[in-house]
Amino acid sequence: MTKTSLRTRLLNGQTGDPALLVQLRWQGRALLIDLGRIDRTPAPVLFPIEAVFVSHAHMDHFMGFDQLLRLFLARDTTLRLFGPAGIADCVQGKLAGYTWNLTDEYVFTIDVTEIGDDELTHTRFAARRRFAREPRGTSPYADGVVLADPAFRVEAAPLDHRIVSMAYAVTERTHLNVRPGALEAGGFRPGPWLNVLKTAVRAGAADDTPIEVAPGDRRPLGALREVLLDVTPGQKIAYAVDTLFSPANAARIIRLAHDADVFFCESPFLDEDIEQATRRYHLTARQAGALARAARARRLNVFHFSPRYEGRYGDIVAEAHAEYLGQQVRYGDLDRGHAPVP
Ligand SMILES: [Zn+2]
Numbered sequence: 001m002t003k004t005s006l007r008t009r010l011l012n013g014q015t016g017d018p019a020l021l022v023q024l025r026w027q028g029r030a031l032l033i034d035l036g037r038i039d040r041t042p043a044p045v046l047f048p049i050e051a052v053f054v055s056h057a058h059m060d061h062f063m064g065f066d067q068l069l070r071l072f073l074a075r076d077t078t079l080r081l082f083g084p085a086g087i088a089d090c091v092q093g094k095l096a097g098y099t100w101n102l103t104d105e106y107v108f109t110i111d112v113t114e115i116g117d118d119e120l121t122h123t124r125f126a127a128r129r130r131f132a133r134e135p136r137g138t139s140p141y142a143d144g145v146v147l148a149d150p151a152f153r154v155e156a157a158p159l160d161h162r163i164v165s166m167a168y169a170v171t172e173r174t175h176l177n178v179r180p181g182a183l184e185a186g187g188f189r190p191g192p193w194l195n196v197l198k199t200a201v202r203a204g205a206a207d208d209t210p211i212e213v214a215p216g217d218r219r220p221l222g223a224l225r226e227v228l229l230d231v232t233p234g235q236k237i238a239y240a241v242d243t244l245f246s247p248a249n250a251a252r253i254i255r256l257a258h259d260a261d262v263f264f265c266e267s268p269f270l271d272e273d274i275e276q277a278t279r280r281y282h283l284t285a286r287q288a289g290a291l292a293r294a295a296r297a298r299r300l301n302v303f304h305f306s307p308r309y310e311g312r313y314g315d316i317v318a319e320a321h322a323e324y325l326g327q328q329v330r331y332g333d334l335d336r337g338h339a340p341v342p
């Protein structure tokens with residue numbers, strides 16, 4: 001049985017507003033990447049959301065904030081919301097649109113984290129304080145990790161959409177389980193050293209790293225791992241939307257989505273409309289496919305299609321996957337002459 005446990009769902013499919021639910025199965029927890037309209041999603045599906053990661057505050061990525069607020073207002077919980085610099089102003093502006101004279105007893109709190117170049121800026125909005133803006137300081141930010149949880153971590157990468165559009169990756173922690181019966185078979189006694197071993201394995205320590213399994217008894221990490229541990233790599237989900245296909249953006253996306261199990265990538269345009277895509281700081285399907293291939297993603301899931309292609313959405317998917325797989329494009333209608341540019 002695999003313990004791999006991230007389950008993803010585009011709440012509005014490939015054509016509606018971006019909103020990617022990432023459920024942590026077995027844990028009853030969930031994350032949401034982007035916050036387009038979510039009014040058609042049943043509340044019980046949304047209640048497990050603990051943190052929301054907003055790419056940017058264009059309306060189709062942020063208008064679901066009101067719906068989430070409405071659902072969460074009476075709950076005894078804190079919702080974390082991450083986004084590019086300026087997202088706290090957007091949250092404040094949304095909250096300022098309502099009257100909060102009867103929420104003094106409410107526990108609900110929104111903790112906003114703005115992702116800057118080298119620091120994270122924290123701001124709190126608490127219902128009991130009528131959602132007044134409370135600065136909560138900054139924390140350093142160097143390695144791209146904006147949230148480190150015992151079960152997963154979330155990384156961010158800023159992309160150029162004429163404003164910052166933040167891309168995200170959720171990576172589950174490697175599962176390390178002691179193989180049943182292995183301790184007895186090897187003559188080991190359970191103890192805190194098992195956690196030392198797991199921590200060292202997770203950190204990628206060298207195979208000859210000594211681990212003290214009993215007082216005075218040191219064994220090399222590699223041998224212990226072989227005999228004792230089942231190692232299941234964590235799953236990785238990457239997400240990139242609303243971005244220009246520039247060398248700098250491409251490099252950031254490829255790094256972020258490297259080895260992803262599933263890469264969710266916007267594909268608003270077909271490559272035949274590349275000039276328009278570039279003018280609007282968006283990707284084409286072929287560019288999405290090229291990014292997924294370069295990142296060595298195991299699966300590509302394209303979405304955020306422009307409604308102009310209604311009736312031709314299959315062509316978008318076909319173009320993206322042909323490029324991803326390094327094949328000739330095969331459109332539904334074969335003779336449109338849109339062979340991929342080498
Ligand atoms: Zn946008």
Ligand SMILES: [Zn+2]
Nearest residue numbers: 058060061242
């Ligand atoms: Zn958009």
